[in-house]
Amino acid sequence: MMRSALLRASAAASACAALSMMAACGSDDSGAPFSPAPAAAPGSGEVVRDPAQLAAGLLAADDLPGDFAVVPPRTGPDAPPVPPIALTEPADCARLLTPIAQQWPGSAAAASVQFAGPSYATIDIDAASYPDTALAAAFDALQAQPRRCTTYSGDDAGVRIDYRAEDLSQPPAGDASSAFLLTASSDGLTLTSATALVQVGNTLVQVTVTAPEAVDPGVLTDLTAAQVRKLRA
Numbered sequence: 600m601m602r603s604a605l606l607r608a609s610a611a612a613s614a615c616a617a618l619s620m621m622a623a624c625g626s627d628d629s630g631a632p633f634s635p636a637p638a639a640a641p642g643s644g645e646v647v648r649d650p651a652q653l654a655a656g657l658l659a660a661d662d663l664p665g666d667f668a669v670v671p672p673r674t675g676p677d678a679p680p681v682p683p684i685a686l687t688e689p690a691d692c693a694r695l696l697t698p699i700a701q702q703w704p705g706s707a708a709a710a711s712v713q714f715a716g717p718s719y720a721t722i723d724i725d726a727a728s729y730p731d732t733a734l735a736a737a738f739d740a741l742q743a744q745p746r747r748c749t750t751y752s753g754d755d756a757g758v759r760i761d762y763r764a765e766d767l768s769q770p771p772a773g774d775a776s777s778a779f780l781l782t783a784s785s786d787g788l789t790l791t792s793a794t795a796l797v798q799v800g801n802t803l804v805q806v807t808v809t810a811p812e813a814v815d816p817g818v819l820t821d822l823t824a825a826q827v828r829k830l831r832a
């Protein structure tokens with residue numbers, strides 16, 4: 600839950616150690632307006648229909664900098680239940696940062712992986728492969744979400760959280776790409792998520808780096824480039 604993550608983040612003085620020399624600490628109160636959303640490139644028809652094959656194309660722990668470990672999926676009868684998504688106002692904004700396949704139906708396969716590092720930093724990567732007929736609509740819808748949710752609020756276990764989404768400048772990646780920054784604040788604590796949405800053929804992939812305070816945009820740039828290379832390998 601976002602509130603729990605914010606409370607854990609307060610124990611860390613900064614997120615600098617989380618990504619070794621690749622993370623920067625600090626904050627910027629000036630929100631960046633969103634630039635026009637890029638259009639998806641034409642699909643190639645090469646749709647990934649096997650979730651295991653798609654999962655094999657995602658980054659692994661060996662591909663990451665610093666001391667990051669894979670978070671085991673919540674599966675099996677003894678696994679702790681997945682907490683419900685906290686309510687937000689507007690309600691639709693609760694979908695931000697959820698897996699692509701959950702945000703937009705019609706994918707042929709989907710896969711995801713999460714990594715946890717020191718100082719409460721996390722890296723979340725998920726992907727979904729769409730047929731040509733659904734690809735552009737999915738890409739447009741995913742980009743529209745943060746543009747609709749530039750400022751909103753949420754309630755997590757009775758605690759108010761204020762969110763702000765803004766444009767994030769990133770080098771072009773894949774066949775088409777865009778990025779945004781989401782900041783969650785509550786009781787003087789701040790959690791920042793830098794997210795890139797990238798098209799690689801008929802696959803859409805979302806790469807999110809979350810840490811206390813701020814994330815150096817170069818971290819997201821490097822991870823996104825590595826993820827594109829692996830999907831194209």
